[in-house]
Amino acid sequence: MSAAAKHPPIVMALTGASGAPYGIRLLQQLAASGRDVSLIVTSHGLRLLRTETDVGDVDGLRGVIGAAAWDAHVTVFDDADRGAGPASGSAKTGGMVICPCSMGTLASIAAGTSRSLVERAADVTLKERRPLVLVPRETPLSAIHLENMLRLVRAGAVILPASPGFYHRPASIADLVDFVVARVLDHLGVGNTLSPRWGESGDGELGARKP
Secondary structure, three states: OOHHHHOOOEEEEEOOOOOHHHHHHHHHHHHHOOOOEEEEEOHHHHHHHHHHOOOOOHHHHHHHHOHHHHHHHEEEEOOOOOOOHHHOOOOOOOOEEEOOOOHHHHHHHHHOOOOOHHHHHHHHHHHOOOOEEEOOOOOOOOHHHHHHHHHHHHHOOEEOOOOOOOOOOOOOHHHHHHHHHHHHHHHHOOOOOOOOOEOOOOOOOEOOOOO
16 A cells, blocks of 8 residues: 555645745655645745746646656645635645745734635644644744744644754755754654654764665
8 A cells, every 4th residue: 555545645835935945845755755745835935936946837846846756646726726625624634734834824824814725724724633834934033923823833733943953964955954854744744864863873972864
């Protein structure tokens, strides 16, 4: 039985906050792991991709992820379609991740506005008590940002800022990206060996990177 058959799809949204490499790497890893993904890219998310990467549209994103993995595991939904599958609690999912997550999107979810498919899907994820992981990158944070985050944490969401660590001695930007993506995958219950874990060597020191 395939991994996709064992697990319901993960809803993933990519919004307009800076951090496109995190979103692309996360989507690559989800598809490579065999997890089905219900993907929502907002209009600002598309603009972000064009600004921070060489990806110009959803077809370009498919090329970066890999056509075979994309066609086998990724289903794209229109953010304007609030009647799509991810908007219903009866549609089983393995949770939702918004990476990167803009502060506007985070605030709307905290307020329960459900004006778009991303917001509605996140609202459904919370009410159904499924994992909801939000990956903001904004800095510094205002009192409003922090209050919205606290409200969401109290509602059951995980706020996972794109704040890479350095104890693994990163040698490249890709290492920093992988550190954050590995933490996101952990909270979605998706196994990975992207970044070394503390104590893996068994001697109390940082373990070596796995292949």
